[in-house]
Amino acid sequence: MKKGLTTTAVGLALILSTGSAVADQDSDLVINGEIEVTVRADAPAHLENLDQIFSGWTFRSSETQALQMDDFENPGMIFVDEGITAWNTVEGEAGESCASCHGAPEEMAGVAATYPKWDEAAGEVQTMTMQVNDCRTEQMGAEEWAYDKSDMLNMTALLASVSRGMSVDVAIDGPAAEMWELGRDLYYTRTGQLELSCANCHEDNYDNNIRADHLSQGMINGFPTYRLKNARLNGVHSRFRGCVRDTRAETYAVGSPEFIALELYVMSRGNGLDIEGPSVRN
Amino acid sequence: MADNVTPRVRVPRDATAGETITIKTLISHPMESGQRKDSDGNTIPRSIINRFTCAFNGETVIDVTLEPAISTNPYFEFQAVVPEAGSFEFTWYDDDGDIYTETKDIAVS
Numbered sequence: 248m249k250k251g252l253t254t255t256a257v258g259l260a261l262i263l264s265t266g267s268a269v270a271d272q273d274s275d276l277v278i279n280g281e282i283e284v285t286v287r288a289d290a291p292a293h294l295e296n297l298d299q300i301f302s303g304w305t306f307r308s309s310e311t312q313a314l315q316m317d318d319f320e321n322p323g324m325i326f327v328d329e330g331i332t333a334w335n336t337v338e339g340e341a342g343e344s345c346a347s348c349h350g351a352p353e354e355m356a357g358v359a360a361t362y363p364k365w366d367e368a369a370g371e372v373q374t375m376t377m378q379v380n381d382c383r384t385e386q387m388g389a390e391e392w393a394y395d396k397s398d399m400l401n402m403t404a405l406l407a408s409v410s411r412g413m414s415v416d417v418a419i420d421g422p423a424a425e426m427w428e429l430g431r432d433l434y435y436t437r438t439g440q441l442e443l444s445c446a447n448c449h450e451d452n453y454d455n456n457i458r459a460d461h462l463s464q465g466m467i468n469g470f471p472t473y474r475l476k477n478a479r480l481n482g483v484h485s486r487f488r489g490c491v492r493d494t495r496a497e498t499y500a501v502g503s504p505e506f507i508a509l510e511l512y513v514m515s516r517g518n519g520l521d522i523e524g525p526s527v528r529n
Numbered sequence: 530m531a532d533n534v535t536p537r538v539r540v541p542r543d544a545t546a547g548e549t550i551t552i553k554t555l556i557s558h559p560m561e562s563g564q565r566k567d568s569d570g571n572t573i574p575r576s577i578i579n580r581f582t583c584a585f586n587g588e589t590v591i592d593v594t595l596e597p598a599i600s601t602n603p604y605f606e607f608q609a610v611v612p613e614a615g616s617f618e619f620t621w622y623d624d625d626g627d628i629y630t631e632t633k634d635i636a637v638s
Contacts, residue, residue, distance in 0.1 A: 328557070
């Protein structure tokens, strides 16, 4: 028995020492050995209750972290490839594809870091998902994609991937201020039978464990996220929905004004971190 | 035929003679097990990659039989000794008769 245990220990040590990308809470995220991603930063000025902000990546195990450090290992990149196919596909009555207006996906570098943002023409705060659908209906004459479903997530994952390593910088003033304040109010409002607000977990108790899960600050710089629990991409609003549901509340709908406001507010909490979607999480 | 099937392979560009290298392969494929039912209660027919092979200059490196329990987008990572310069040929066999191949050259210094 003792011998068996010893052998196991040696085996484990070997695996750990040969891993090229052993990482932990203090390590830095470099993707493919070239894209440096800021995963910890000083909190933006509007954030009164935190000094430092951390990407969810820093809270994950070294094995999960390693998956995101190499595009070949990152299962989310499979969906990015599908997004590239969709990018180049002509759809709709206008005979246009994304590529025919925008060129290569890389032309969109930096775009993901600024959403959600105020759209003057539409007179509302728009998420990247809404902008993509605007393009589809207005420019391409194509059908809308369903919010947070696979076609849309493939596309937002592609748009996020070309902005990796670029600093999140969403505007919270001017015409977006009203939605931002609504989002902040929602963030601090307790919901459900458990009477929990976003802040109770992600501000007051980040870095603590909620049962077996290591609580993060709930940053959304890594969305869409490939989750190991469901082996697919997950959108921000679907994630919000899961969180609100877990407080045992009736949730807002995916794509609702409340979640758009919350997305704007939560994204602004991450101003200073870098875009890292598609990220890999539990 | 299954949609969006794309093989991906990572092989180092060069090696020293006799070196053991690590090869990573992934093919995007739904790997429908044949056990699931759709919303109308009808069985969704099985559609999987049932065999994967890798050969180096015609010599078999690995030959794998895949079963329905293997999940979506099967990923293989294995090692091979490279005695000389040449090319790795990877082949995936689909249930529907399609064959996907990928070739990677490796130089020996």
